[in-house]
Structure formats: C-alpha cells, structure tokens
Amino acid sequence: MADAQVWTYVLVLLSFGLYIGIAIWSRASSTKEFYVAGGGVSPLANGMATAADWMSAASFISMAGIISFAGYDGSVYLMGWTGGYVLLALLLAPYLRKFGKFTVPDFIGERYYSKTARIVAVFCALIVSFTYVAGQMRGVGIVFSRYLEVDIETGVILGMVIVLFYAVLGGMKGITYTQVAQYCVLIFAFMVPAIFISIQMTGNPIPQLGMGDTLSDGSGTYLLDKLDGLSTELGFAAYTDGSKSIADVFAITLALMAGTAGLPHVIVRFFTVKRVRDARKSAGLALLFIAILYTTAPAVAVFARTNLIETVSGEEYDNMPQWFKNWEATGLISHTDKNGDGKIQYVADAKTNELTVDRDIMVLANPEIANLPAWVIGLIAAGGLAAALSTAAGLLLVISSSVSHDLIKNVLKPDLTEKGELWAARISAAGAVIVAGYFGINPPGFVAAVVALAFGLAAASFFPAIILGIFYKKMNSSGAIAGMLAGISLMLFYMAKFKLGWIGELPSKEEWWFGISPEGFGTIAMLVNFVVALLVNRFTEEVPKEVQDMVENIRIPSGVGQAVEH
C-alpha cells in the first residue's frame, strides 16, 4: 500500500502541475475568450474537451460499478449518455453554433425575444448546474480521502483551489485546454486496468471483445454465460436479463438522452469552434472519445462482477485476500457472519446475505483485485480527479456566465463595459466555486439523490424550448415560457414527491405514474413541456417577422462570422 501511495502522490501532483501550467499559458483577456475560448478551438481539441467535460466522477468511478450490479438494467446509462450526442449533433449543435453568442439563456432570450424567457432559462441552468456540480466536488473529496488519506474536507478544498485557479484565470479558454489534458489522463487511467484484466480473464486484450469471449481457463465457457449462471445460482436476476420494466427502461433512456442534449455545459462547448461544420465534426469526435470509455465500462462491469463473486462467494472469511481487508477498513465492503459458519454468503435474499459492497469499489479496487502493479492504482486516483475536476470546471463556467452575462449584463446593468463584465465573470466564477465547495463538504442529504435527476430537469426544461426554437419558426415566447415552466415544475414536483419524500410520505413504487421511476420521469415532463408549449402557442401572439428571419438564418450554415459580432 505504501508503494501505491507514493505513486498516487507522484501522478496526482504531476497531473495537477500540468493543469496549472496550461492555465497560466491560456489566460483569458476578453469576455469572448472567457465565455467561448475566443471561438477558434479546433474540432479535435473541442471533441476531447467535450468528452472530459461530459464524463464526470460518476462516469469514471461509479458507472461500471452500477452496471455490474444492475446487469442489463445498467444499459440505460450506456445508451442514454451516448445517444444524446446523436441528438446534440443532428438537432442542436450546428444551429446553436450558427446562432453564435455565448450561453444557452442567450439563445432562449433572443429566440423568444423576451427577458422573461432569458430569466427562466437562467433559473433552469442554475438549478441543473448546481445539482450537478456539488456531486463533482464531493467526488474530488472522496478520491482524495481514499487514496491520499487526507479527510474529505481537505480534499474538497484542494480541488476547489485548483479549479478556482484555472477557471477564474482562464475562463473557457483555460478550461478547454486543461480538459484536453484531463481527457488524456482519464482515458489512459481507465483503459490500462481494463486491458490488463481482460487479458487475465479471457486472454483477449480488447475489453469490448473480451466481454463476449470464452474464459482463459480452457473450459470453453463464455464469460457472460458463466456470469449469468453464477448470478441466478445466488438468486440474482440473470446478468443479461435485468429486472426493470420495459416502459421504465425506455423512459429513463429517453430522459437521459434528451437531458444530455439539453445540458448547458455541454451545449456551450459547441460555441467554441469556428464554423458550423466544425461543430458537427466535434460532436462526432466527442462521442467517439466518450464511446471508448462507455464501451469499456460494461466490460469492466462483467469482469469485476465475476471476479467478486468467484473470490468471495462461499469462501472462508479468514482466507480473504489483502484488498478485501484494505477496503473493509474504508467501509466500502463489509461482512457480517449471520449464520456463524465463518464463510461469506453473498446472495440476493437480504435475510441471509452477509456481504454489502459499495458499487464504487468495482473501479476503485479493480487494480488490487486483479493484482496490478502499484502505479496503476495511482493512475486510477489521477484519472478520477481528472474526471471530476474537468466536469466541475465546465459547470462552474455555465454558472458564472449565467450570472455575469445573462443576469448582470443583459438584464440588470446593460451599460456594463467589456472589462467590467470580465471582472463580473471572474467574481461569479469564484463565488460559484465557493458555493460548490460548501456543498461538497456539507452535502445536503438529497444531493446524491438528485444528481441523476439533473438530466430529467434539463430534458424537461431546455430540450423542448431549443428544439422548437430551431425547427418550428412560428413557436412564440408565451408558449416556450409556459412549456419550460410546466416541464421543470412538474419534474421538481415528481422528484420532491417520489424521490425525496418531501410531500407526505415517500410513496411506494406501485404508485409511480405510468410505472415510471423518478429517473425516467424527465421523459413525461418533457412531453408535457412540448404539449403545453404548442397549445399555448396556438392561442397567443404571432412571432415577429425578424425573429422568424433569424430562425431561417440559423438553419443556413454559412456566414458564421457575422453572427458572432455583437
């Protein structure tokens, strides 16, 4: 363990030094550089930055673990968090890039020719981004505390200082180039152990193929068949089957896809490239870079699950390997010998099950479970931090630009100078870091529960307003505002009632509307947003001619240059 800790310090410090170096090199000197990195980022760099922006601590640390316990049901995350990029590339990114400007509320405010619409959009962007960013800061703290044995508070504060440094100094420009570096760190850190384990278990160096290969023990059994067998034997659902209803799987996947496409910190990345065709291309590259991790994660899930069951099930507790003891000390894995036979019973039935395993362990402890060298363990820590910091920085920028650009410059104080706005942006970024850090240290009990719902909120608010804004030029302001408010309030209500239990007692699953879980309810709220928007639109004002002309203009890719000028 000491060896691993030295490696962890070395790799984490090296990567932090890299990020700070990049931040100093890429300071922002204008609001355009602060908000959209000057608008001249190459598609390749933007693709990598988007991938890092997008893949959070949850993607890196938790996703493979979630899948390994959920089996087929985990597919909702795999498809949902990648399929959204198809929507983004085809329906949003090119047109928003042509529109130019700096933020998502910018688009909503101008397309719907209304300050109210802009303020509603700012409000939605802040709710979505804050729920999400608190989770990231918490992730930073957890990684620090597990690998470097500092307490979570110190970890969060260290993370805050780093993010503060490059987000406040460099704005989008600093964030973009640090995200490129962070992508490289995180993907390397994720792939190395995955490849090692794939070779160990199946002899196949490509995890995506190893997952469907035969075991390397010479038995000729396929890995997935073996895992299905092990799972059903212990009373779990077969790994490849799952237990959620089809309607719920459908709804969750759709909510995650539309939410992905509607997340402001992802959308804003497409404002940073030069031309419309670059926006399309960088969406493709971003998904390619994301897909490398997202097709490896289900393989890691299968390897880790099989490894875990084979190592613990029915074995003597005293014979457990060292990693079991190490992680038992952190409380992430625990064993109570209920029947007193000295062996570990790991079964689906809660009454006789003796083992509880935190899902995060599947990625965090993977290198130890597979007996990989100490430097791989250090790599996982650096990768997890890269994933959390890159996402946190992107979110903080959305929060700061919503405040400085959309609220202060466009609503409260339109005569603010360029220099004044840049300062306002820096101060709000610093303020946002401090608030995020506070929630990271003192997480309100509901943060973890609602992070996953940020997608539902984005799907229920932004997605319909932007889609209608581009594809339906007669969509008016009253309709869009009514739709956004209806969508987000319905989603907030459903969360409060069925996830947080704030309204009366927490109802049971049987009472879910249409059998749809809170995670999938974004789909329903999104449909409600569409219907309300279109209905109100029918009975209210005609869209002004110049706005209709603007919509026709953003549909044509050429002439981006003029659109950016203010």
Next chain:
Amino acid sequence: MNLGKHRKSKAYWKENLKYLCILLLIWFAVSYGAGILFKDALNSIRIGGFKLGFWFAQQGAIYVFVVLIFVYVYLMNKLDAKYGYDEE
C-alpha cells in the same frame, strides 16, 4: 434574387430534414428497438458469447451512434457544397 435565395434555403432545409429523419430512425431502431423493445426476441440469436439484444444495449447501439454522426457530417458537408454554403 432575394426570392431565389429564399427558395434555395428552403430546398436545403428540406434535404437536411430528410437526412435527419432517416438517421434518427436508425438511432431509434438500434437503441429503443434492438436494445429495449425487441431485446428478448433478439436474445435468442447469439454472436460469440453475446446475446444479440444485450449486445445492442451495451455495445452495438453506441458503435452505431458514433457512425451515425460521422455519416451526418459527411452528408451535410456534401449538401453544403451543393448549395454553395461551404464558403468561409
């Protein structure tokens, strides 16, 4: 002149929408179709160790998504050139 320009942009938009419909149909078919609605039926077919429906849900759909975006990039670059919208 102005009217011609208007007609040109209308025709461009129509072709764009046609591409979108076809590509989104495939997007829907591989994820919601093969990966969710028809998963159980497809699971009776196997490729190596993978049941096909499961493979679509955890691997195949993602590969198709990536290809779809690059096909779209290719088609739109060609369309831009056809309508003269590619000058910068």
